[in-house]
């Protein structure tokens with residue numbers, strides 16, 4: 001399903017109405033490690049069930065469904081991996097992406113979205129524990145598994161910040177709602193002068209710490225646990241990154257936070273708002289951003305995706321100047337920046 005499909009047909013409606021079954025099929029196959037079981041070559045359902053200690057009849061039904069969905073090849077009763085599966089779905093692969101089901105196909109997202117009609121009647125989340133709850137457990141899974149598609153965006157942030165900072169005596173970066181931390185770490189990896197302060201909930205910072213070590217930038221990273229709206233900001237920063245953060249909140253709260261952050265900037269320092277946006281292009285061109293906006297509607301009190309223009313207004317309200325929107329061909333996210341005079 002994507003923004004390129006237009007119009008209503010029986011086939012299209014059925015595809016949308018049954019899409020959750022393929023989500024759960026993939027999620028079960030990943031959880032059970034079906035693709036690992038077939039990594040050494042073709043096997044029949046009884047072999048796979050013996051390897052995975054699953055029920056043989058149920059395993060046969062699952063394997064056939066995976067073949068029907070094109071995720072396995074079936075020859076007689078022998079099943080084998082299709083192209084791409086070894087790289088993306090076998091856990092020992094460096095490109096393994098199966099962990100994303102813990103986020104994109106998680107119970108957290110399902111529980112938020114399953115009563116969307118009620119959410120729309122009500123006007124915001126119905127969940128007692130939701131994305132705004134301090135230490136929301138989903139964010140640890142997000143930080144752990146959602147680095148899969150982050151690298152190009154993180155490199156784009158480094159493309160913008162590293163040349164800009166060449167004439168500055170320092171490049172001290174604050175990454176607000178850092179998650180895995182890759183936005184700040186990409187800058188630190190590119191510029192050996194750069195330091196990064198990661199701000200997030202304490203459990204999420206434990207995940208960021210592992211990525212900092214893995215990327216060999218750990219000696220220039222410090223950690224600021226707590227609520228971005230309240231934690232004391234003692235440092236002064238050349239650049240402050242907010243990656244996929246502000247759409248959890250309405251513009252009024254975004255402005256409050258940006259005012260707070262603007263006062264933590266060194267003269268000439270800049271704020272970079274990074275992430276998906278909506279509102280300035282036909283919705284079909286921002287399909288994933290609109291789906292994300294639904295999730296924000298369903299699991300925050302007032303969050304939604306914002307337009308680049310709205311981000312510029314928010315930055316202006318926080319007293320920042322030289323507002324700009326940056327994009328890179330092929331990259332779905334935008335960077336909206338503003339500078340302290």
Ligand SMILES: C[S@@+](CC[C@H](N)C(=O)[O-])C[C@H]1O[C@@H](n2cnc3c(N)ncnc32)[C@H](O)[C@@H]1O
Pocket residue numbers: 131132139142143150176177178179180181183199200201204226227228229242243244245
């Ligand atoms: C969508 S994730 C973005 C992570 C990363 N910046 C990225 O773009 O991939 C939002 C992050 O903000 C953090 N977060 C949410 N509300 C927060 C708050 N009030 N204070 C600090 N961190 C918060 C979450 O824990 C999560 O790591």
